[in-house]
Amino acid sequence: MDNNLSGEDNDNIDWDTEDELEIQEIQDMTFSSCTDLRTTGQHAVSCNGEASSSSVPSQSKFIQQFVMMGFREESIAKAIKQNGENEGLVLDALLTLKALEDSREEQPNTSSQLKPYISSDDSSSEYNENFLDDVYEEESWSSDSDSIYSAKQCYLKDESSSLSEKEHKERLLVNMGYPVEDASIAMERCGPGASLVELTDFIYAAQMAREEDAYLPEDVKPKLGHILNGSGGSMKRKMYNELCKRKKQRVICDEETIRLPKHMIGYGIPTESVSTMVKRTLPEQAIGPPFFYYENVALAPKGVWDTISRFLYDIEPEFVDSKYFCAAARKRGYVHNLPVENRFPLLPFPPCTIHEAFPLTKKWWPSWDTRTHLNCLQTSIASARLTDRIRKAMEDFDGEPPMRVQKYVLDECRKWNLVWVGRNKVAPLEPDEVEMLLGFPKNHTRGISRTDRYKSLGNSFQIDTVAYHLSVLKQKFPDGINVLSLFSGIGGAEIALYRLGIPLKNVISVEICEVNRNIMKSWWEQTNQKGNLIDFDDVQQLDGDCLERLVDSYGRFDLVIGGSPCNNLTGSNRVSRDGLEGKESSLFFHYVRILDLVKLITSR
């Protein structure tokens, strides 16, 4: 497959030709996404019943010959359904399936066996692709891709539910900013089982491979013309090959799932000695300008960080726990192209233990509560009823309660980040205390409801942590910096830069929540910023045309920073932990889309 992508033929890529390549690739990816072939295959037949319903004496004989060859009836029925009673086609499909199963048996219960499938010539024929796509509908990066139940769900779907899912995905793609036509074509070509990643890949590849004006309106073409035309199509080829490389990497990454480090200190923390810091080499295509910085929860469902890394130029995420910067844990992954040498922390260094942060609690803190750090600050707090239950449980005993009560109380305190504020009395943190722990100015979020304050703060950066990473920019931008801030929230990135003493020349901020935008504006005014704050409420507004105009007006972006919504990634979500395909978390792909556009515009 690489041969097809690296040769001269790519200079004059024809969309139809690429279609074939893309279809092959994406179907191969779908192909590779299966997890338990035998189980899913069985469900495919036993649940839809179509194969048996079409049984007639002549077909029974037709089936029998394949049974005699040693194939399972379920697989035969499915192959017939996909290919009709064409002996050659059915046999081909069955052989392919058999090869897959044999390969899987050699390496059970891992995804590493998927690689040979992709290079399998047997999968190249259309009927086999259809057959296998249909049999193996599961998402390659679904968090529950190993679940038999999940697979079963796929096969219990009738036509109507399939259509509904198709519409849902298509709508999602459109909401992500892709043209309706592209979304529709991607759905049609990739099939209903294609994951969102595959669909976006397909569309992206299509747009890259089309004429030079990917995402850019007519009036912008001439401005970028010299980039694309002047290089005789090399840029197009370069980007296309880069995309294909990302896809290829996907297979490799399936084998090498990113694992969280035991001690989340990333490339170093202020208190860690320099000798233990690790130097890194960035992939060439990741090197700025612009610098970029992406953040999300470290404990995302399996495979999410592989996908994030793959879409962000294969940069290894830097996992850091903010407990090294403040009195609360905050395990986050950061993908960025910033230098990692010569970082420096914000001063004064914030209190790093509970007792340092809240000295008044020390008086009431029982000896058996050995916590020194709070857990992650969330978007909601414990109820008064819970703290009252804890008080009553404690008051039943004079002095030290029995172990079972201690355990109950400690479990609740850890779960809800409660602190001791009186005799037998625990309480959740106040909003201004959360502000302090996260490094925000006191009263930063004051003026909105307590619920909203907790929510906005729970979704924000830990300033000291992010500032430590961004500190390397101070030397590079002594006269100020142009920032494209995506999913800005309450302005954590801007505050980090401001506290580092980096002048904010122009900040293009995108934040969907009006309450958060108002907090940001208020901070901007209160701190007498000299630069310009331009805000948008939706990342979809930032298309090529819009970005081009912004660059023309304010100059090129020096930093693209943001953390896309984690709602569908966090373990706290009991309802819709859907991974990167989730309603909110899929906005990550907008970050990628916008970053790619900015890089393109910046390189002209």
Place this chain on the structure above:
DNA sequence: GCAATGATGAATATACCC
């Protein structure tokens, strides 16, 4: 209508033991 409240587990990693 808005804000506050309270009930709702599962996915994942890690530690520990055998």
Place this chain on the structure above:
DNA sequence: GGGTATATTCATCATTGC
């Protein structure tokens, strides 16, 4: 190595109260 226990988690939604 495998099984079990334990810890942790930028949340969601229906209900209640004002």
